[in-house]
Amino acid sequence: MWYIWDLSILLSALSLVIMLFLIARRVLQERRSKAAAGQRRQLLTALIAFTENRDREALKTAILSASAGVAINAGFELISLLRGEEHDDVLAAFSECGLPALVGRQLEKGNGAERIHAAEMLAALRSEGAVASLRSALDHDHSREVRIAVAIALCDLNSLPPLGIALRKIGVAGQRSRRLIELFRRFPPTRLDELADHAARADAVPYIRAAAIDALARAGGFRFAELFARLASDASPEVAAAALRALGLTAHADAPAILTTAMAKGDWEVRSAAADAAGRLGLAELGQPLSKLMDDEVWSVRYAAANALRSFGLPGERLLRQIADSEVSRSQRTASLILAEGPAA
Structure with missing residues (x-):
């Protein structure tokens, strides 16, 4: 019985110690947060004042008085807002204070989120050793998401290795990161041919090919329309759908025939992309094949077809009303729904 009593006292004392430890830890965290917030305010104030008085020594004093983390985060916020001579002067002050070296160490030793942030910061700082640090991370970092962030930073610095090499270093097998789309959209115009x-490439990863098509449609315009027209019949549904969406942005002389053929494909994503492209291009002559898609077994295809018809104005609206007034069916219900939404925006 005494053992039970002693054990209960021991457990109570242990729980009290743990509670005191947690309270002390919380107080310490709050103090650190308040100190960091104060340093951040002082640094941002100094950065804003620098844009007016150009007192570099005062700015350097403020940078050196803040912790490395505060200096990195606050500096990155302001650098992204500055342009021209002010931007260059702030970068010079950060370099003189050794901030690029601190960011480089964070890229090597930080956690995943810190390493991604460090890659972005190195691209913004444009320091002398930034490219070397980023290329080392692209070669050796164990996190795929960090390597993608590093590749984006190198692209911003116009120092990304050839695309095939960069993708091998990132490791894109099975990869479906949205940041790869961001990487491709950051490609300079001089490298769009890559x-x-x-x-x-028929042997490349379909998701990567689709992401490349998306970037080309946004940056290259009609220059790559022939490529999109050819890839609209690609064996990969993901690639074909991306090419059809691209045609909807760039147009092509054979677009009506290409889209009509795609609307009869077996993959729903291809049919939906074809219907959407027809609506974007205003191809009212495709009213009949779009009307057939109104009875498609997949809801997203039916909705894309109905939305395309609605975008044609009065001719499309007449077709929708004819379908809505017919016997109850999938087509009738979809047409009624799209008409209830009102005219196209």
Whole structure:
């Protein structure tokens, strides 16, 4: 019985110690947060004052008085807002205070989120050793998401290795990161042909090819319309759908025939993309094949077809009303729904 009593006292004392430890830890965290917030305010104030008085020594004093983490985060916020001579002067002050070296160490030793942030910061700082640090991380970092962030930073610095090499270093097998789309959209105009070559490769990862097509449609415009027209019949539904969406942005002389053929494909994503492209291009002559898609077994295809018809104005609205007034069916219900939404925006 005495053992039970002693054990209960021991457990009570232990729980009290743990509670005191947690309270002390919380107090310490709050103090650190308040101190960091104060340093951040002082640094941002100094940065804003620098844009007016150009007192570099005062700015450097404020940078050195803040912790490394505060200096990195606050500096990154302001650098992204500055342009021209002010931007260059702030970068010079950060470099003189050794901030690029601190960011480089964070890229090597920080956690995943810190390493991603460090890659972005190195691209913004544009320091002398930034490219070397980023290329080392692209070669050796164990996190795929960090390697993608590093590749984006290198692209911003116009120092990304050739696309095939960069993708091998990132490791894209099975990868479906949205940040790869961001990487391709950051490609400079002088390197768009690399994306076009990769998009055309039948042995490449379909998701990567589709992402390349998306970037080309947004940056290259009609220049790559022939490529999109050819890839609209690609064996990969993901690639074909991306090419059809691209045609909806760039147009092509054979677009009506290409889209009509795609609307009869077996993959629903291809049919939906074809219907959407027809609506974007205003191809009212495709009213009949779009009307057939109104009875498609997949809801998203039916909705894309109905939305395309609605975008044609009065001719499309007449077709929708004819379908809505017919016997109850999938087509009738979809047409009624799209008409209830009102005219196209």
